[in-house]
Amino acid sequence: ASNSNKQLFQAEPELLANSVTVLKKRYLRKKESGQIESPKDLFIRVAKNIAEAELKFDSNADVDSVADIFYNQMASLKFLPNSPTLMNAGNSLQQLSACFVLPVEDSLEGIFEAVKHTALIHKSGGGTGFSFSRLRPKDDTVKTTKGVSSGPVSFMSVFDAATETIKQGGMRRGANMGILRVDHPDIMEFIYAKQDKTKLTNFNLSVGITEEFMKSVKNGTEYDILTPRDRKKTGSKNAKEVFNEMVRLAWEGGDPGIIFLDRINNTNPTPAEGEMESTNPCGEQPLLPYESCNLGSINLVKFVKNGKIDWDDLRNTCNIAVRFLDNVIEMNNYPIKQIDEMTKKNRKIGLGIMGWADMLVMLNIPYNSDKATLLAEEVMKFIRDEGRKMSVELAEKRGSFPSFDKSIYPALGFKAMRNATITTIAPTGTISIIAGASSGIEPYFALAYYRNVMDNNKLPEVNPYFLEKAHESKFYSESLMNKLADAGNAHDLTEVPEDIRKVFVTSHEIEPVWHVKMQAAFQKYTDNAVSKTVNFQNTATIEDVEKAYMLAYDLGCKGITIYRDGSRLGQVLNIGSVK
Ligand code: CDP
Secondary structure, three states, rough: OOEEEEEOOOOOOOOHHHHHHHHHHHHOOOOOOOOEOOOHHHHHHHHHHHHHHHHHOOOOOOOOHHHHHHHHHHHHOOOEEEEHHHHHOOOOOOOOOOOEEEEEOOOOHHHHHHHHHHHHHHOOOOEEEOOOOOOOOOEEEEEOOOOEOOOOHHHHHHHHHHHHHHHHOEEEOEEEEEEEOOOOHHHHHHHOOOOOOOOOOEEEEEEEEEEEHHHHHHHHOOEEEEEEOOOOEEEEEHHHHHHHHHHHHOOOOHOOOEEEHHHHHOOOHHHHHOOOOOOEOOOOEEEEOOEEEEEEEEEHHHHHEOOOEHHHHHHHHHHHHHHHHHHHHHHOOOOHHHHHHHHHOOOEEEEEEEEEEHHHHHHOOOOOOOOHHHHHHHHHHHHHHHHHHHHHHHHHOOOOOOOHHHOOOOHHHOOOOOOOOOOOOOOOOOOOHHHOOOOOOOEEOOEEEEOOOOOOOOEEEHHHHHHHHHHHHOOOOOHHHHHHHHHHHOOOOOOOHHHHHHHOEEHHHHHHHHHHHHHHHHHHOOOOOEEEEEEOOOOOHHHHHHHHHHHHEEEEEEEEEEOOOOOOOOOOOOOOOOO
């Protein structure tokens, strides 16, 4: 029963010029009339489509009112779902998730079945993660052919080639995560797999670290190498030496990262459904084989009012976001049957945030401070608690996720829960541009840069909060903004008051320790994992990277990804240089 008196979809989307450019390039679809939809049409299309799920639980649901509520959250840029939902909801594709994990079995059929599924997922805009740990090692025998196996690293290049040829939804290239357990016989080859920077370009690599391995690293002892099939000891390696090589290679070019596999499984909400062996491409979403997850992020910028956080409004958005993401599971058209089944057993959703760096400057808090990490915990705890409350409320009407009884929740005192996980912190690479917010929980990369190389009177693009501060505190000048764009940061600009320089701190001025501490603060209240790059200056040493790895382990992170400035060929962003 729709409320015909009410005016729906009234507010115009609050978009910046930049956001409109991104939407036009990738997200706006052709309507049946042949016309290209407007950004407003896009949000209406998504809102209406996702609200339709309400009818599955209540035949009298007021779908229009729910659609209007969803629309207002998106149009005001308080909440945005992940890109596949924005692109595909209400279109023939209807594939709405960003994250998938596929099993790779130790047989040619199994491997190429996974390649086929990967192609289908990439075509529809999703990213895939795999563990290659089940594959027999290189030079192991192959019974049927009396030959030898090529090994996991060699097979990964087949997946890489498939990805290379398929652009997601014709729009962007797919991404992959490749994981190998540290106790696999081919671990060294895996660690070196991306040393040649022209190889596996569509893969992020992470070594799957076990607790036994970390203990051996700390004690300086050997650890067991196991056969993939029956997990029998086939050798041993010095843990510290392997660890050092991982660290050195990451220092050299960013890959491999590491994920703490045992730790991820210790917090597996549904252990009875299987073991988690991989994450999605950017590392924030551990999943069971054949599971998928849809993400959405709250734009924190919109909840700072008069220098304070509007917790009531944030609660309201959390509630709507959880309802929205649970509806997405219903409306989703899954690329293969196994994914449909597995996803609906646990009904995982991943609600996170963007605009964290923006929120901090709006509240005058430096990113690299205890005040910031404490606030991170407070904000994330609030989102997780409110998200859970909403998931319980939904469960009371819609039922718990089917594997609830055997999940960790009954023992935690929950009587019902709609979703096995609620929170994930995504990179928000594209949706943060649409929202005009800083990405995920990352600090600012630069405070200003020159947008156009060709333009002779190049005008620097300055961080809007810094610009506002410059006018307010009366230190604005055109020449200062040029200096800011040249340097990328305000570190040495004595014209800027020191306390303001401290608040407007950028990524490379922030000690790696603070990057890790921030990741750990958010992880504390995140069911899934946290997307974060720990940035190092070019001059950082291998020992610096090692320290960060150890700190990530000690502080309870689920993994760590590092990047040393300038260490990768064709680096996209360069501080102070022209984009
Ligand atoms: O901002 P947006 O929703 O586009 O995505 P994101 O938060 O940057 O990335 C979330 C997830 O989307 C990643 O971890 C991948 O699983 C997937 N993704 C992908 O498959 N291909 C890309 N080019 C970017 C993201």
